[in-house]
Amino acid sequence: MSKPFKPSVSLTDNDVTAQSVYLNRRQLLKTMGFLGASTLLAPSASASIWPWSDDKPHAKRTALSYSQPSQYQLADTKTPEQKVVSYNNFYEFGTSKDAPVENASTFKTNPWTLKIDGLVNKPIELDHDALTQRFPLEERIYRLRCVEAWSMVVPWIGFELASLLKLAEPLSSAKYVAFETLYDPEEMPGQKNRFVGGGIAYPYVEGLRLDEAMHPLTLMSVGLYGKTLPPQNGAPIRLVVPWKYGFKSIKSIVRIRLTNKQPPTTWNRLAANEYGFYANVNPKVAHPRWSQASERRITTGGLLAKNRIPTQMFNGYSEVASLYKDMNLTRFY
Ligand SMILES: Nc1nc2c(c(=O)[nH]1)N[C@H]1C(S)=C(S)[C@@H](COP(=O)(O)O)O[C@H]1N2
Ligand SMILES: [Mo]
Numbered sequence: 001m002s003k004p005f006k007p008s009v010s011l012t013d014n015d016v017t018a019q020s021v022y023l024n025r026r027q028l029l030k031t032m033g034f035l036g037a038s039t040l041l042a043p044s045a046s047a048s049i050w051p052w053s054d055d056k057p058h059a060k061r062t063a064l065s066y067s068q069p070s071q072y073q074l075a076d077t078k079t080p081e082q083k084v085v086s087y088n089n090f091y092e093f094g095t096s097k098d099a100p101v102e103n104a105s106t107f108k109t110n111p112w113t114l115k116i117d118g119l120v121n122k123p124i125e126l127d128h129d130a131l132t133q134r135f136p137l138e139e140r141i142y143r144l145r146c147v148e149a150w151s152m153v154v155p156w157i158g159f160e161l162a163s164l165l166k167l168a169e170p171l172s173s174a175k176y177v178a179f180e181t182l183y184d185p186e187e188m189p190g191q192k193n194r195f196v197g198g199g200i201a202y203p204y205v206e207g208l209r210l211d212e213a214m215h216p217l218t219l220m221s222v223g224l225y226g227k228t229l230p231p232q233n234g235a236p237i238r239l240v241v242p243w244k245y246g247f248k249s250i251k252s253i254v255r256i257r258l259t260n261k262q263p264p265t266t267w268n269r270l271a272a273n274e275y276g277f278y279a280n281v282n283p284k285v286a287h288p289r290w291s292q293a294s295e296r297r298i299t300t301g302g303l304l305a306k307n308r309i310p311t312q313m314f315n316g317y318s319e320v321a322s323l324y325k326d327m328n329l330t331r332f333y
């Protein structure tokens with residue numbers, strides 16, 4: 001999503017050239033069979049090639065206990081875990097899809113402090129263990145639609161942001177919620193070097209209107225596929241707002257602040273004409289440089305899998321429509 005942005009994945013499913021341009025040399029060699037034996041062992045080599053499979057050691061993840069409420073299970077085919085944890089956007093660790101898994105494996109997420117403050121009666125601090133122990137955890141299988149027109153289906157584990165905000169007791173003057181990612185250039189190479197970090201002014205910040213933040217779909221995620229989050233997916237805690245483009249779902253959060261003014265948000269600050277504050281998934285409102293009418297769903301297929309599907313309004317979460325009933329969603333994109 002750098003500026004100017006070229007979608008890293010071609011809008012044509014079988015545009016091999018664009019993919020080749022995108023892939024770094026090591027990955028390309030691997031794809032072509034010059035590196036690594038794993039692709040040769042795959043049953044149907046060309047269909048199952050996934051150049052983002054990583055051979056680096058992963059950070060240790062802990063099994064979590066959680067319930068599986070039936071209303072948050074989903075018929076959609078889940079994106080395999082290996083893809084969820086190896087194809088990421090996390091510019092603090094580099095701008096290519098494979099940079100986060102490569103550069104975040106040693107990211108220290110313990111100790112950690114998450115602060116909730118601002119316009120609240122009871123400011124809260126959660127330490128590393130409280131993040132997974134303070135609230136009962138649920139598994140929620142959500143669609144994740146990136147503004148770049150690809151999507152995944154991820155079994156997140158977490159708790160409602162509303163539960164956390166209620167504990168803090170927002171004042172009646174609170175209208176918005178501002179979120180902030182960790183700022184630590186020693187740990188995050190993209191914060192240290194603007195060429196690595198895509199020229200973004202860090203820390204990464206995001207925001208929601210208070211009613212969006214209180215919606216039961218809005219999740220604080222601490223895990224996926226049964227275990228704690230890997231660093232590349234936003235450990236130890238990240239936001240997941242399934243009806244909005246993925247960039248709203250801010251990772252590795254250290255602060256949540258209640259405010260009376262709409263807070264600045266990272267991608268809006270970088271290119272306001274391309275990325276709005278609301279960023280609701282909307283097939284009818286095109287990005288200035290590409291259509292949002294359809295998306296490439298990443299499931300079990302290989303790199304060239306033909307998985308283009310129509311994009312749904314609010315990413316299919318029509319229950320949020322009432323939050324925007326008097327708003328022009330073309331103007332407030
Ligand atoms: N701090 C931070 N949060 C971030 C990003 C980022 O670069 N930095 N990228 C966003 C984007 S564009 C997307 S699509 C999702 C990707 O989440 P995933 O890698 O877990 O699939 O994270 C979002 N959260
Ligand atoms: Mo994204």
